[in-house]
Amino acid sequence: MIYWDHNSTTPCAPEVVEAMRPYWNDDFGNPASSHIMGRRAAAAVNKARQQVATLANALPEEIVFTSGATESNNLLFLGVLLSPLQERRQIAVSAIEHKSVLEPARLLQERGFELIELPVDKNGAVDLEAAARLITPRCLLVSVQAANNEIGTIQPIAELARLAHDNGAYFHSDAAQALGRIPFDVLKINCDFASFSAHKLYGPKGIGALFVRGGARCWPWVRPFRGGGQEADLRPGTLNVPAIVGFGEACKIAAMNLDKKRRFLDELTTRFRGILHEKIPTARVITPIEKSLPGTLSVIFPKVNSDVLVANCKTICISRGSACNGAVGVSHVINLIVEGGYRECVVRISFGSQSSLDGLDLFINTVHKLLENQHE
Ligand SMILES: Cc1ncc(COP(=O)(O)O)c(C=O)c1O
The missing domain is CATH 3.90.1150.10 (Aspartate Aminotransferase, domain 1)
Structure with missing residues (x-):
């Protein structure tokens, strides 16, 4: 074949499968438990968090594990949606975003936000002159993917982040296709949020992360999910330790190659x-x-x-x-x-x-x- x-999707790298192996039935503890098995699992999660952060040039506390880029994108937009007392009511996204950005953005539109679709040129790149006209001080959030999954266009996200910040807006990038495949440095890009997915970089499916600049304590919106307080209350629920370990290993390998x-x-x-x-x-x-x-x-x-x-x-x-x-x-x-x-x-x-x-x-x-x- x-x-x-x-x-x-990509196959799991053999090193990734190997790294995950002990966490299914030997070191199977819940990282939230305070006993030795829990502490071992928590140490594995911390190591993986550091590995993911290193690849994106982020701090470990800025990485919030989720089930993938779809959930990361939805988490961000739902946070905005649930925070109704904001003066700014405009959201800007590129016209060729993945559906996991476009559809939550349209949900916001249905609930009274103004949605601006940033036009793209014949190659799929966001038209920066049009973006400069369309992104205004009424804008709350600009979200543009780092690279398009269908035609592969790499977007000028550092320039778009600057335009967003010049207007006092937050900047998010869906980097599902970019992380581990092209350099993606949250500091150089100067993004506030970014979505990642492990299965695009030889890691397991069903695991990803949301980068939140400054960590969860800087989350500016209502936290949409409720539960056991994991991931600084932004993504509660028992952590998928084997998948997180695999994601970390995949990031380590990607950073080297x-x-x-x-x-x-x-x-x-x-x-x-x-x-x-x-x-x-x-x-x-x-x-x-x-x-x-x-x-x-x-x-x-x-x-x-x-x-x-x-x-x-x-x-x-x-x-x-x-x-x-x-x-x-x-x-x-x-x-x-x-x-x-x-x-x-x-x-x-x-x-x-x-x-x-x-x-x-x-x-x-x-x-x-x-x-x-x-x-x-
Ligand atoms: C640009 C982009 N965003 C989001 C996703 C969804 O990622 P996940 O499968 O981790 O939910 C994909 C996957 O196809 C993608 O290519």
């Missing part, structure tokens, strides 16, 4: 593009390679329906777009970036650290066969 869908992995993926993507261009000249890569996530390629194959192509690539796992869009048809991202007529013809290929071009001939033959069928 050939797996070219690393923006959907960031540049090397990036060079490897850039080279692989360039070779893939070259061969694709030669063998299928009608194919058009819409990912702006210079400013995009390493290893991500969104490609239009004119006259080839993407669902049919995905189904025919029986032993090659590629995707039509974001896994989170499921069977919803053309995503909001493709609708914005791609001209009508081609929107049904876009597939996403996302390479990972174990990828190679094995399977490329099979892939190209599959596209050729589908194109030939068109002419019959």
Whole structure:
């Protein structure tokens, strides 16, 4: 099986699986317990918190573990929603955010907030001039993803954070696709909040974090969840120790290999593009390679329906777009970036650290066969 869908999820690194192993049934204590087993589990969580923080250049107390980036994004927006006595009633998000930002933002809109969608250019990058006009002192929160999951665009988030702060607004970035894949430094970006997900960087599924600048004591809004007080009361509930340990280990490995992995993926993507261009000249890569996530390629194959192509690539796992869009048809991202007529013809290929071009001939033959069928 050939797996070219690393923006959907990545396999757990063997070191990650190994690091998690003792915490299932040997060191299985609850980190909130004061006895020795609890203290051991708490020490493992603290170590992982430090590892996650190091990768993002944050402080350990600024990392709040959640079940993933979806929950982190929702936690932030629900906090805003539940704090009704705010003078500022405007929220700004980019038009190509992940649904776990767009939908909570729309919920705020339904409840009386003004929602501003920051426009993007043809490459999916937020238009900074438009953003400078649209972000005003009435704005409470600006949220723009670090990198797009579908077409790979890396957003100018440091500039957007500056625009937000110049207007007295908070800045959040959904960094699910960025952490561990491109440098993501909360101090350099100067963000107030950021969402992370372990399963995009060779960690386990169902674990992630919300970075809160200054830690939970600086949380400016109502805490949406109630329970046992874990994670400084921002995300109460018994901690998933094995997953947290795995997340920490994945961050440790990512921090060591960031540049090397990036060079490897850039080279692989360039070779893939070259061969694709030669063998299928009608194919058009819409990912702006210079400013995009390493290893991500969104490609239009004119006259080839993407669902049919995905189904025919029986032993090659590629995707039509974001896994989170499921069977919803053309995503909001493709609708914005791609001209009508081609929107049904876009597939996403996302390479990972174990990828190679094995399977490329099979892939190209599959596209050729589908194109030939068109002419019959
Ligand atoms: C940009 C972005 N945000 C959020 C998510 C959701 O992350 P999780 O699966 O950890 O909830 C994803 C995952 O596809 C993503 O790509």
